Amino acid sequence: MALSEAFQVIETLQIPNYRMEDTVRWLCSMSGDFSVASAWEEIRRKMPIAPWASIVWHKNLLPRHSTLGWRLAHGKMPTDVEVQKRGVCVVSRCSLCRKECESTAHLFLTCKFSDAVWNTFADWFGFIWGRPSSILDFLEWWKGKLRSSNLRDLWAVGAIVVCATLWEERNKRCHEGTHRSMKQLLECVKGELQECKFVIRGVKSIQDLCVKTIGLVSSTDIGSGILEVFWCKPDPNWVKLNIDGSSLGNPGKAGLGWGPCFATTRPKWCSRMENTWAFPIASKLKLKL
Template sequence: MKGLSPRQSTFGWLLCHRKLPTDDIMRKKGISLASKCIMCGFHSETLPHLFLNCSVSRIIWENFLSCFGLIWKDQSSIAELISWWKRKRRILSVKDPWAAGLIIVTDTIWKERNHRWHGGKSRDASLLFKKILRTLKESNLDLKGVIRSTADLLCCRKLGLHAAPGDPPSILEVIWCKPPLAWSKIKIDGSSMENPGRAGGGVVIRDSNGKVIFSFKNFLGISMNYYAEFMSFLHGIRHAMGQRITNLWIETDSVAVVTAVQGKSLPWFALQKWLSLQHYLNSISWKITHCFREANPIADYLAKSAAKTGLSGTMKDFPTHIIEEIRWDSFSKPRFRL
């Protein structure tokens, strides 16, 4: 990764592949030795304990994550930590310091462990955290345009990094477009709580006046968001067929779904159901378009409701805020996207 030294990158590879000579790994190689964590002095030294569960390491992780407004959660293995770290990186604006932080924090813990074994001196967690911040500041990290909110600015200041705010965001007006007369518009959305995690799909069909004529939510078990989007698309067409709709406008905020359908390259798990719907689609007029998520709040609500509750079924009674969203669309009032 850019910003890390070759030695740090090598250390990261050794950590990921369980090649660091901690006591548990040395015993697996047939080397018998008495084991004690030099950091906390209470437990035997294992790779997960040293980097994740040791009291000193936990304090360091808690301090580092607090800079990003996050709370440290116990991880059972290095692989689980890396997986969780990658998922969080997708939603953070300050991406490079977050990604580099994983290696810098673990590298600092490892160097302190070796320093205590061979140098006989120890430093407390607060000094080690300051060393981590110095190393992060000295790294050549790309901070251009990472400041998108006050939270991002506070994060950089807590890390001791100087990042200038990027260009002010442009504001885009988003309006839900009514379908033409005699047409129906079906809005679809898929949601996965953890990606992968509990997933759901939402389908809402509206007429040319914006009136909801059918809505459905579908729990999809444990799956990826990508899977949920395609299943919602296929379920939406099937519900449209059940409603005997002959002029169908399909709209989704998933670029992946629109690209796959228009390019006739659906993923393997959706292909069989897609082929079974061809007879219906060939007998009607239909099209598919992309919309921003700001124009898809009702299907989004249905998908998230299915994922959270684990329930499937038609929806007739909506909460007040969704009724207001439906009314907002009917009057073609704008929403705004940054």
């Protein structure tokens, strides 16, 4: 279109004339207001989300843990083999087992010391350690177990926390000449998990939920929050006493049921009482589960 024709088209346009001031609107956001986040979303190159993103960038991980997890997923940890790839001549030997060359997969996964740590940690959650051979396979295996764990957030952050503790132990042995036993290292893992300070399904703290399974220090008062309890079958030769009740009002009519459950194939209930008594439990009684 020639310039003269363009001017003719412009002259025919009917420009609306409203009795209001013009305002500037940002078209890249629903509200019309500018934000750095909306500008970044408009200009950035969007890539598919990495399958390990939910593990590495978990909301309850400390920033130093997430940073280490990102380096681990991208193969950027400065192990001996990685340093050799950069042209640096070093003699490689794993600081944990002192037998094999120190590659990323060996140090964090296949080393006998690391393997024993993963075995114990997985056993805390009732899993069998899958022994993946690569870091990406490891993250995929770990993510797949999220669907089977009642402690989803704790299991999710555990992958990177254990890796960070193993890396710290490696550095202490290399540069400080000190070493810790597997038991001591697992205690450090528990301490790192406590630093995350996240809430799981209404539980006040990680200590309250994991004191029996993992052995973390339990808090003295469980508070007034709702505690989700998962029923477990008693161990062989043990008798489990199950108690439950409810009330209409406080005080008010109440019912109480109780009975021992034996470690048999089918639980046997021995006793039950209904409409027994009512008293203000919430204000005068604290139960320690």
